[in-house]
Amino acid sequence: MPPQGQPPQHNPYAQPTMPSVPLGGYGPVGTPPGAPPTGSGGGGKGWLWGLGGAVVASAVWAGALFATGGFDGEAKADLAGYRYMTNLCNPTDAQPIEDSGYRQKNDSGSTSDQHSSSESPTLDTMTCNIDFEPSDAVSNDYSSVWLYTSASLHKKTNPEPEFEAQYRAYENQETSSYSYKVSPVGGLGDEAYVVRQQTKSGSTTGAYVILGVRDGWMTYQSTWSEYVSSSSSTKAKTPDEATEMLKKSAKATLEKMKE
Known part of the structure; x- marks a missing residue:
């Protein structure tokens, strides 16, 4: 004090x-x-x-x-206007493929396509597989041609951080027979990549191409797989030709998925 x-x-x-x-x-x-x-x-x-x-x-x-x-x-979740559908084959646009000289295979009078879908609170998935054959193929030609598409609506997790890495990983998958080339693609969604399989033998009997697209939290992938026998009267598309078909098909398909 x-x-x-x-x-x-x-x-x-x-x-x-x-x-x-x-x-x-x-x-x-x-x-x-x-x-x-x-x-x-x-x-x-x-x-x-x-x-x-x-x-x-x-x-x-x-x-x-x-x-x-x-x-x-x-x-x-930013689903960018896309919606879930039980049959992804309905919006899948095959016109660019048919315009390039292919027709869908028929089985007992019905179009040969297969589809599946699953809806959940966290992730919706949709797939469609369509078999094709060259329009000018004859009875003794052997060919295996199909278009496989898939789409996912990510409701809880943003796919952006890992999207590019999923496709870049193909660059490390090289064998003595083939390798992969990965390139970005413009004009589709927020980002897109194409994966082209390149054969080291220079064979033109087949093509394997993957196109991946991300638009918001929606991811889409289409795969073109083609093989024709060396004795066939038809020729397989080159990877570049297959890429153009997939890009046109994807653009139209994604627009229909928003309708």
């Missing part, structure tokens, strides 16, 4: 009774840009100004979390 009649002495080491509010990146603790100085006569005004700024910043941050679903720990 100070002697009677003397004012209490200020202790320079005393802890403040009112905690300051740190606002990282704003200079002195509790002092946002443009805040008035906290000199004599200011008392707690600087602290109150900083606290007000923190409240406003917190409100903005909270609003952003509500808008993006951050409070749920999940971002809202």
